[in-house]
Amino acid sequence: MSETRIQDRGEAETLRDVPHHKLAAAADKAIRGGVARPVAHDSAARHVTGAAVYVDDIPELPGTLHLHVATSSRAHARVAAIDLAPVRAAPGVVAVLSAGDIPGENDCSPVFHDDPVFAEGEVQYAGQSLFAVAAVTREAARAAAALARIEYEDLPALLTVDDALAADADLLPPHEMRLGDPEAAIAAAPRRLAGTIRVGGQDHFYLEGQIAYAVPGEGEDVLVHSSTQHPSEVQHTVAKVLGVADHAVTVEVRRMGGGFGGKESQPALFAAIAALAAKKTGRPAKLRVDRDDDMVMTGKRHDFRIDWEVGFDGSGRIAGAVFRQAARCGYSADLSGGIADRAMFHADNAYDLRAARIHSRRLKTHTVSNTAFRGFGGPQGMIATERVLDAVAFALGRDPLDVRRANFYPPGGGAVTPYHQEVTDSVVSEMVEELERSSGYRARRQAVRAFNAGSPILKKGISLTPVKFGISFTATHLNQAGALVHVYKDGSVHLNHGGTEMGQGLFVKVAQVVAEVFQIDLDRVKITATTTAKVPNTSATAASSGSDLNGMAAKAAAEAIRGRLVAFAAAKYRLPEDRIVFLPNRVRIGNEEMSFPDLVQEAYLNQVSLSSTGFYATPGIHYDRETASGKPFFYYAYGAAVSEVAIDTLTGENRVLRVDILHDVGRSLNPAIDLGQIEGGFIQGLGWLTTEELWWDEAGRLRTHAPSTYKIPTANDRPDDMRIAIWSKGENRAETVFRSKAVGEPPLMLALSAFSAIVDAVAAAADYRAFPDLDAPATPERVLAAVEDARRRAGFA
């Protein structure tokens, strides 16, 4: 039956029976590309040929203008005078935009109305947007911007966590979680320790920088192509800045060249400026941010200072712990509240602290407003926990693994977190036991000790650390997602949902889910660009929730259509619904079989709707801020890693020699994609903890704003020997999509094993007589200083 046949406006009521397609023999087997298969990334062929289109690759429309954003050179200053006349007069300039040109609200913040698109009167960080130039070329825009005459009157600037603590500069109110009476527990414990650890931030360095391309439409309408993890928020921000309704703005993104959290709130500024320029000039406008500008202008992972105290017994069992976390938020709130919360939610990592106080301060500084970065504060919370465990083990002269094990959340439940959620799904003991065996941890620890005894310059260290990561947005209402599925008359499927693709393989995973529901081959499901016009009011693709939420929403949409097909077939063939069974690429109806497209065509001819939205909201999660308690997480994802490292005690250089990883992804939707996430997460975490150092000068200017000064792991920094396994027993006890678990963020924290191993190696340099005082990142300078400090304290000459 031809396509035109069923579209034909033929005579009334002359529909003939649909001639059924011959069922292919291959259809007897499983479908190609269902769930749990290691299917290649949907864009694989396009990626290797250069045909994958990113925002900057969309063919430019005639008349497209290019934008450059001029920024503050001061950390904190009053803008006494600003003269843009020379900018306007420069060749090629079509428009110059500043605060006065904004028809709506001069704000691109996600929540708190504290991120002006263009600063007015006062600047609060070096790199803050002041005005933008739209010109015929990018070079003309940049050259013109440099002609502005700006007079600043400097104001005192707070640049570091310690500056802010000294000035009592809280940006947001502190928060505290409390379990039992930790102070009393610590006081009563046989042993006590206290310390401080500082951990640096991290630049996302998504390989595709921030970019937005705005195309003006009729009336108030504008279409914005934005490289964003959060199209709905970009839509809302653009509407707010333009002073129009959300429905006038469409935001679309097919894929990003990496996001890592840096394209959650940060793209709003660039999209708003591009849209403003487009509406102002009536011409398409593109803002592609240069790499240096991107690194200077956009927020990073929060750096933290964490002070800790712990009480424990002779076996290392913790009786109580106190963590005081201080986060550098930068000049505005952005997502800092949620990030600092998540750092608190992970101050226990996988350990039952029994009594705990987690205190958090969110500090204001005159630096860029820090933002989401894979792990969203969790890694910073955990690093202090792991430091505590290392310190306790060192004080007792025990293997840190034994001390860790003594404190794990028990598998049978019963223990609660500092925010009073019972941990019922702890598989950490079992996983660690398996990894200890498969990695040969004990023997290798012996070997490391033996090596160190005979090696005066090079020292090795080894460590096994666990990860327990809470899955769900901690702002409960964000745990919702929508999807839109169409089945066309030929049985091919169009899939859309609110999630965005940044390389994590979300699109292929969700498509696998839909293929599974319909029992059709994956190539029958078309993956389409995320757009606010198809699925509205979406949450950011963040918090590792992409597949959990969008997978469920797409599943619901597909199941709704499948349900209609079943009801139709049951009625037509007078069979109970359970006699209609979806088999690979076909449907069994009673004793007959029909291809999926044939059933679809019959349904169409019988006026059955073949399109559905789907919606999902995570059930049963909540958090009460007043009492700092609740069940903010639907479930936990677990993992563990063993890292073995070597340091050079003369230079501080360090290297990971081998890493063994065992990670829990529940029942993997796609093992190939999940393995990539685990490995990539580990490497990114390793960069954060060892080589990636952000450095601001005394004037508050970021001096590490290119890969030449900011060291991102290369092929050479990858550990020589990486052995990664997905935990074969993994299964999600919570009802998630096909019992899978989220995988985006948790593996990043596996890299804490490398940091602990470096601490172990530094201890070796002082003959295990002083516990190292090492902050992150463990750059050669810091390792060298820690070696010298430990040796001094150990009484080395």
Place this chain on the structure above:
Amino acid sequence: MPDGQSLDITITVNGEARTVVVDTRTTLLDALRDRLHLSGTKKGCGLGQCGACTVLLDGRRIVSCLTFAVMAEGKAVTTIEGLAQDGSLHPLQAAFVEHDAFQCGYCTPGQIMSAAGLLSEGRNGTDDEIRDLMSGNICRCGAYTNILAAIRDVLPRESGR
């Protein structure tokens, strides 16, 4: 650019002679992307530090963001779009698909062109050497294991040493 000097240059791009008008300061990357609409070559940093813009110039790999277009005059440039022959993927492209050697894909054209350079420069080598030779190409997604495995598949093994 307003004060630069415009020139007509001819570059053989993927086997085809192409004439473009460029400013003396136009980079080869911009000429490829903006003038010739070959958007497969990516701009990651524009500073010669990430490798995303790697192409071959007379068979040798270069970062096109640090190469002036005029320097390619009369020479042969190969980009990712020119690698597949007669509709079938270059062995490196096939190996990258086979090994899932990407996540976001933004570094992929540069990685593949860099590896193609190793081939055309007649390199072979140990895993260590390949890693070293590929260390100018950042993959922020951290897909290095699979990238190296894909290249390993295609590059000749070093013949003893």
